[in-house]
Amino acid sequence: MNMIDPEAERKEILRHYRRLLRHAKPFLKDNDAKIIKKAFNTSVEAHKDMRRKSGEPYILHPLAVAQIAVEEIGLGTTSIVAALLHDVVEDTDMEVEEVEREFGTSVARIIEGLTKISGVFDYGTSQQAENFRKMLLTLSDDVRVILIKLADRLHNMRTLDSMPRHKQLKIASETMYLYAPLAHRLGLYAIKSELEDLYLKYTDTDTYKDISTKIRQTRSARGKFIKDFISPIEEELRRHGFKFNIKGRPKSIYSILKKIKKQNITFEEIYDLFAIRITLDVPLEHEKAACWQVYSIITDFYQPNPDRLRDWVNTPKANGYESLHTTVMSKSGQWVEVQIRTKRMDEIAERGYAAHWKYKSDGSGGESGLEMWINKVRDMLENNTANALEFMDEFRKNLFVEEVFVFTPKGELLILPDRATALDFAFEIHSEIGLHCLGAKVNQKLVPLSFRLRNGDQVEILTSQKQKPNEEWLDYVVTSKARSRIKEYLREDRKNKSEQGKAMLERRLVYLKVPETQGNLNKLMAFFNVPTVQDLHYRIATGHIDIKNIKEVIFSAQAERGSSMLEPKSFDREVQKIRGVTSDMLVIGENTSNMNYKVAACCNPIPGDEVFGFETEEDGIEIHRTTCKKGIELMSNYGNRIIKAKWTDQKELAFLAGIRIKGTDRVGLVNDLTRIISNSLRVNMRSITIDSHDGIFEGNIMVFVNDTGHLDKLIQRMGKVTGVLTVERFD
Template identity: 90%
Template sequence: MVTTIDPEAERKEILRYYRKLLRYAKPFLKDNDAKIIKKAFNTSVEAHKDMRRKSGEPYIYHPLAVAQIAVEEIGLGTTSIVAALLHDVVEDTDMEIADVEREFGPSVARIIEGLTKISGVFDYGSSQQAENFRKMLLTLSDDVRVILIKLADRLHNMRTLDSMPRHKQLKIASETMYLYAPLAHRLGLYAIKSELEDLYLKYTDTDTYKDISNKIRQTRSARNKFIKDFISPIEEELRKYGFKFNIKGRPKSIYSILKKIKKQNITFDEIYDLFAIRITLDVPLENEKAACWQVYSIITDFYQPNPDRLRDWVNTPKANGYESLHTTVMSKSGQWVEVQIRTKRMDEIAERGYAAHWKYKTDSSQGGESGLEVWINKVRDMLENNTANALEFMDEFRKNLFVEEVFVFTPKGELIILPDKATALDFAFEIHSQIGLQCLGAKVNQKLVPLSYKLKNGDQVEILTSQKQKPNEEWLQYVVTSKARSRIKESLREERKNRAEQGKAMLDRRLEQLHVQDTQANMNKLMAFFNVPSLQDLHYRIATGHIDIKNIKEVIFTATAEKGSSMLDLKSFDKEVQKIRGVNSDMLVIGETTSNIEYKVATCCNPIPGDDVFGFQTEDDGIEIHRTNCQRGIELMSNYGNRIIKAKWTDQKELAFLAGIRIKGTDRVGLVNDLTKIISTSLRVNMRSITIDSHDGIFEGNIMVFVNDTSHLEKLIQRMGKVNGVLTVERFD
């Protein structure tokens, strides 16, 4: 089908987008700003004039949309609008960074340089992408706007992902989930984080996404009525006290609802806080805390609060600057409702994150650093001290910076903030590297604890050290902070190097006794014989006694080493795969009898025929098959895009796959018998195991069965659901 393009209509549409952008930017434009934006717009239109997006629309729609998100949803200013409009120009045309600097000044040029380094290159192999992510973070320490515009760019790409081919959709969605959603969260952009997560779900698990969004839609009118009844007494009371306020109810995001269903193992109807009520107060800065707590006391006069669900981020804000008071209360109809209380300033920081944070930073002369700046300094610190390769770095980065925190104290009462699950050993390294390296143990609240003790909020920690103490490999399992991890690795490397030098001296002596020369060829024979990857490893193993020096004999050097031949086979493996699959056929068909590719089904998600799947080429186990919505799969697609293989199931039926079914219901005599009868007689399904636990008249059971495919499993689930007394039946991973 050829669509005819109407240039006039497109021109009007482009201008309409442009005017909308100016309308949003107008409140903060200074003397010359409108002119600069216009110039950037014209430059971009000219640069992209012959380009179209995958969807067929003019390319300029994209930079305009990114600029619009930057202003409207993140709250950035003129420099960012200009940079967003020009963000693809250097990469796609022959315009250079120097030209941008000449025309638009150094800040715009620096932002675009940061963006150019990191765009488009996510297609190659693993570490290439990690390397680029690292570059992007380096620019974070210069100018955080680079990352904010990159997030706007990613959000628009996710919103328009429909026009992309399926494998690209999966890759882009996974990468978004792996890096960009947590990054948006860390920079305090909650609305963007939620939307990115929902869009990820929409493309990787479309059925679940549709199912939950339909349910949210169906319950909308009942929910609105409920919210109205819930807030009317509160509104009346707040007016009586003379508060200026705004109350609104908002449903939780689809992704967070799904997460709850999985984590708590409940159904959609059982989620008690499907929505939250937000009360936003308009009060001066100095009255904020008092006002929030006063409103809390008004709410709890009407509704009973759940004491375990009070979250006070007004007194101790989250590290990304988030401030708010959350409580969960029991409504008159017996439903729990989450209520968030905050001021207008806090709300803007919560919605706009970093951008708003700067605004308030400059408006008020608050002393000290905010949590967010401390975080950005930590990123800098990580970047400067990180000797690991890019992939390790990315892993570290995610582990460290996207987690909740634990607040602990030094013996003198100083507050130290560490990531959740941090241990006494992490605390020692946080105080000082040297204290960490010599750490023997710790006293927490005056009691002796081991290094691996996990810290809890409010712990007071004193570290015990000894000159003789040295880190060992096991320590790496005790720490979660990157500072501790990199210092321990450094120390172990140093130690290893010293031992390797001792080993080398021992080997030299042995070779002298055997009258064998220390040549590269001879070393290769030795490494092949003992099957070690490097010379340093060989030396180290000799020093530690893993390789007995007496076992190094003349025969190793005289025999033609057959062991070495297996080393070459890895390279030809790739070619083999190409031969088998054909250069272009790229699709792995799972379960064909003709297939002579080794593959195995991943145990993390146990895919069965009918599931959407992809193949991943592992280093040594052939190909691993994962479901496209598998958590581990996200990581693989993000980091090793080049090793992903498109895959589908064959139509053959005789294969059997393991699947898990979880059942809940009311207990009665003969129930297990009825269930097993259905499994074994009706559908020729073999059962591997069944565990059923019952107490107080309620039973819960897990059954592992072998089925052919998803429709086979569905039928089984439906039939089990009809058994008298069974309440829910569902598949689990």
């Protein structure tokens, strides 16, 4: 066991503290240093006997979170104090009221937002979703809660090595599901990229190592290429008197992998592995003109790709991002992405929302796209009655989207999520207009409610007091505002109709001289096969159940015997069924296992893949790969239903796997491939499809293999066949 040296630890803590003060110094006012010192001492005292999983003193975590808040997000004194104290209320006896007395209302409100909820949750709703919802509610008071939460999560991800494997998977999945999209939406691109890379590092370690090694190996060649590429541009920019900075940076590991999968190409085939960024130092009023002038200089030297020009200088993204992007052809025949921006734009791109505050007083006036988004989130929170998981789903849909810019008849600009429809536009203007929307005129042409809007469309909404929402409307809308208003209306409408149906049923039972007991209601529900009494009432009111079909015979003894099978199960039994499986390791494929499990079709795991089990409500346990997209959502939202799982060593089991293959076409190629599959490795093939075009073939082969080792051997042998260029597994 390692001996702890208290003196060395004290020095280490002070080193971190002094580094924090060094970064904070430029913006500290009168009393700030004293307040920070007081917060530091309070935190040291509160956590003095605590250690992290790694064994280091706990105080290093709040110090690291405060450091990220200052150095990487650009927050100020209040945030430093809140970051230093963020775990104090949760982990010690100190109360929020005490924090308020000592450090003021702002710090107390932020810490209250950061303190996790404890207590009982509905089974099936995730505690994480509830925590997240609470954290978002504080958005209406102070966005710094979210920014510090992101700093906290980033430090946890950086130090995830010391956590047990199942915790690593849960925390990494949750990060990918919630925090990376949130960092993206708040304009924190560097943090978003690092969170994505760290997610990959813990869920698909081999791929992560493989890509990072390749990036390292190509570093020196990349450096020389960048130097040659920028030298004529630098000369010309100096000649025009620009103050500037140019740097090249590789894309993140996660974005490279995304590209490889999306375009079905190899690492070597990615043409824009890195981007060149030109940052200009110019006054605010000359920014646009300067960016376009630099674009003109670059295109004098290099041919631009017209399809790859992105102008976020004239129309910034909703999270405030401003930049001019172009992709040009270098002299060596490689495409290169060039980003042109000013120092102000760069700070907003790197620091997102925090930088917006700094430039608030720049006289530009009006609301930024990011503030409009935050106001939308507030609106969404205030009007949302869904449970936590439904809410999370809605929230994510509105996080990860691009925008579409459309105009009202008077020429006002509205920014809606990509894929938004005329009905979304109607609700964006006003809920009442949305609820009575009949159709729309887009660019003077009549269109239906479901019409999908495009950039630059001018939209006029047509309404009628007789128009009312129906279930189908939920298929037409993408904005959270529209969805929650429609759901609210349908819930209210259903409630009213259920009341009418209840009155109709009461009258009918009086007429039949049948008492309205729970037993009799159960018989009716069984007879008409409806799950709840409310549903029964609703169907009577809407005419789905004809009131005249409710007759005495349903309540007779004969019917009673028939219906006992259909009586609803008791809630307790249902909960037992869901909770009945212990969280011990599930060994997949052993004959002794009496658990009902199936392999998930979304990711087709095979022995050798790292997997986990998920308890479903109907189909027993579902086995997913830890890298599965659906798996991320399950691990993030239903941590209590995740089961550790591993494969048995038995070899007689066969699993379906997909292989994608690409190469140059020749006679006899298919024959060579099928011979390797069935003869040399005794693999059964389920299907093979090969498509040939202009001398190049692409094919998908579905095979039954024992495990990943078996599959890798097969892939290696197929790769040696003459004419084959790439062979890879696909989900």
